[in-house]
Amino acid sequence: MSSCTVCPRTAPDGQHLCQLHAGELRGWLAEIPAQALLLAEEFVARSARPAQGRVGGTGQAVAPVPVDLRVLALLGPGRYDPQGADDDGQPPIAATLGAWAGHIAYHHPAAHRDPHGIARLQPCEQASPRHGESITGWCAWLTAYLPFALTLPLAAGLHDALDTLVRRLRHLTHSQPQQHPRAAPCPACDLCTLVRTDGRWYVHCLTCGHQLTPDQYDQHAARVLKTRTAIHERTHPMTERVPVRVLLLFGDEAEIVADVPAEERAEPVRYPAADIAAATGVPVDQLAGQRLTAEVGADDQLSDWRVA
Template identity: 35%
Template sequence: MSSLCAICRRAHRDQGDAHRTACDRCEHRIRGWLREIPRQLPLLEASLVLDGGPAQGRSAGRAHAPLPVRADVLNMLGPAAPGPVRDHRGDQSGTLPILALVYAWAEQIAAERARDIPPFRPRADYTRYIAAHLPYACTRPWITDLHTELGDVVHAARAITRTEPRRRPQDAPCPGCSAFALIAEDWQQFIECTTCGLLLSHDEYAAHHQAVMPPLYRTALRLVVHHATQTQTTPKDEPA
């Protein structure tokens, strides 16, 4: 049975009896963000202190010295309430604290599935808990909110730490649609076709590359040799 992904609106097939709200492609993207978040935290901490400069300390016209740290980074790394605090009224200013975000989603999943999660503490890796239950999350109506909030916090972190992932085009054509549109991206476990959305593991791509590229290289070589031969044998116009 096919249905539309609630996130990207692409058609996808449900797996077994479970009705999936999100497709494999969007699940893969969320899983990549969950792996990236713990790696961004030390980079954010390193970006917390303002660069030194002549404006440090008390200056003329100021009632007090400026904050010695970046407020946007402090907000992302700041403490969070131990509970599923959601900003439904839109009162939050700036990006949600990362710990508050991941803990709230972990508790949301735990409450629905009657499971326990690790006690609330600043260094607990709740992203792993969410990743372990991501197949379940992809059947829930709130998966679009999870996708949006994780995407927002990851992109905000990247803008601060200047770690925008590289996107590297792959040589081989897509085995699904034959387009030369396969992309490998940092933080992601799968190679993705940007035309049809097909996902390939790195082992699957390596096997596909080994199977299709040697014949393509041989075809390209024959075309080059044929073109060179035609150029050499074509008589040139004699000068008048």
């Protein structure tokens, strides 16, 4: 195991980020296309839509909605250097994602044969997203190659860049994925900090970063519930209150039967008359024929006598 380059947590062998921050990267890459679409629909499309004229035409009846230049900068073209500082501090989304994809691709080995037929390895020349060089395409490419990126020292820089980008998007859209706490404790640290975040597949722990698939969490929660139920039953045995009747007194003992018709009664059971008198407040010499209620314990013994 190695140390996470973002926090003091432990990272899996061969990786530079812990499970928590690796999960954040996956979540951000799933969130960014939706945030970009929201920007385009709410800020750009509405300002470009013509207003309806008074006589039913499409003439401009009112002043157009002003466009936030920060939105245009994020959605427009541009360039970004993942190894250097950006000029205006707000690089376009697609340029940021594409630059990081190219930076990762340069470290990925590619096999090819030279003109003499000899197999050689060399860095990839560029990243080629299957779905085109769009925000969605770059996010899909980065998600696919994220396991490889986590093995590179640049993983911390990628985390920092996407963290900054997502914060800008959320600031503009006022939209943020919600966390939904889970009831079962984390199986790794035993703390109740498991959450499911909108847009993320894994249930993850906010404390140690442990991750569970939804099926794994359901199985874990079922085991926890079963264990806690068994412990509760041992420490708080279930009891039932039943109606009984003192049939007769025999010396210091009282014969107790169920308060049901005689043909349905079982054999009487004897209990100390003094204990029954002390619990109910009925003198011993007046117990015979008295109707009571009592709790039936796990061992079928009666206790907690009360006057019916």
